[in-house]
Amino acid sequence: MKSMTKNLMAAALLMALPVGASFACTTTAWNGNTGAAAGAEAGGPVPATGGFARYSGACALRTGTGEFVTDNTPGGTGAGTEAVYRARFYVLTSSTGAAKVFSATSQDGNAGTEAIGVTYDAGTGSFTFSGVTAPAVTGITASRWYSVELFHNTAGGAASFTASVAGNNGFTGSSSGTATATGIASASLGMVSGGAGTLIVDEFESTRSADTAIGRLCIGDTNASGTRNVADAIAARNEFLSAGAAPAGGQPDANENGTINAQDSILISGICSWLA
Numbered sequence: 001m002k003s004m005t006k007n008l009m010a011a012a013l014l015m016a017l018p019v020g021a022s023f024a025c026t027t028t029a030w031n032g033n034t035g036a037a038a039g040a041e042a043g044g045p046v047p048a049t050g051g052f053a054r055y056s057g058a059c060a061l062r063t064g065t066g067e068f069v070t071d072n073t074p075g076g077t078g079a080g081t082e083a084v085y086r087a088r089f090y091v092l093t094s095s096t097g098a099a100k101v102f103s104a105t106s107q108d109g110n111a112g113t114e115a116i117g118v119t120y121d122a123g124t125g126s127f128t129f130s131g132v133t134a135p136a137v138t139g140i141t142a143s144r145w146y147s148v149e150l151f152h153n154t155a156g157g158a159a160s161f162t163a164s165v166a167g168n169n170g171f172t173g174s175s176s177g178t179a180t181a182t183g184i185a186s187a188s189l190g191m192v193s194g195g196a197g198t199l200i201v202d203e204f205e206s207t208r209s210a211d212t213a214i215g216r217l218c219i220g221d222t223n224a225s226g227t228r229n230v231a232d233a234i235a236a237r238n239e240f241l242s243a244g245a246a247p248a249g250g251q252p253d254a255n256e257n258g259t260i261n262a263q264d265s266i267l268i269s270g271i272c273s274w275l276a
């Protein structure tokens with residue numbers, strides 16, 4: 001019997017391992033690197049060679065069409081499903097066309113029936129949903145960071161689905177609708193199908209909580225201290241002045257536009273002044 005409280009199933013499955021003066025990122029915490037996901041790399045703030053944007057910490061996952069990673073934690077590995085499933089991830093909307101960025105299915109390894117699909121459609125500027133019946137979240141801008149939190153409940157005859165989207169320096173949107181009767185056995189993240197170009201995803205978490213949102217990371221807590229103060233503005237400044245050599249451990253991209261520069265440092269300073 002699984003706890004129905006905020007029981008973490010998978011979190012931040014992009015690992016940063018210090019190697020000399022830089023970072024090596026891996027996807028080994030995921031169960032399956034289906035489609036040979038391009039591999040997680042340290043995201044440079046001012047794109048250094050081989051670097052790319054990340055939302056938090058040193059690592060994100062950059063994928064092309066058909067490249068994704070899979071988490072078989074839901075329902076255990078090999079059998080069972082979760083009737084109550086909650087997940088949150090961040091995505092940089094950098095792809096073109098309609099790219100499925102997330103898919104949760106009734107069997108391990110992205111197999112079986114789709115319970116939740118989330119597609120970023122660059123053509124219509126929206127997140128659309130499949131496997132459920134729910135309207136799109138519109139008003140999505142290209143090449144900006146968004147968090148997407150999903151809740152899928154088929155316990156005890158329920159059939160509900162909700163999605164909360166936030167990002168791009170203040171945008172919020174939501175959708176709700178009807179879930180299928182399918183429980184969830186695996187979740188896949190990346191460019192599961194469709195689209196062109198690349199997508200960057202970061203900070204995936206999933207729980208089986210029926211009532212507690214995972215929520216967002218604190219914007220501007222650049223040094224991941226849990227509070228925001230002038231040290232965060234300084235850390236953002238140090239990051240862009242180092243051209244990626246000294247990535248901050250928290251969330252330096254205060255305007256969520258995929259790059260770290262003086263604007264972010266100024267924004268964080270403004271937030272801190274306002275808090276004071």
Ligand SMILES: [Ca+2]
Pocket residue numbers: 071072073074075076077078079080107108184185186
């Ligand atoms: Ca499973």
Ligand SMILES: [Ca+2]
Pocket residue numbers: 220221222223224225226227228229231232
């Ligand atoms: Ca801080």
Ligand SMILES: [Ca+2]
Pocket residue numbers: 253254255256257258259260261263264
């Ligand atoms: Ca920025």
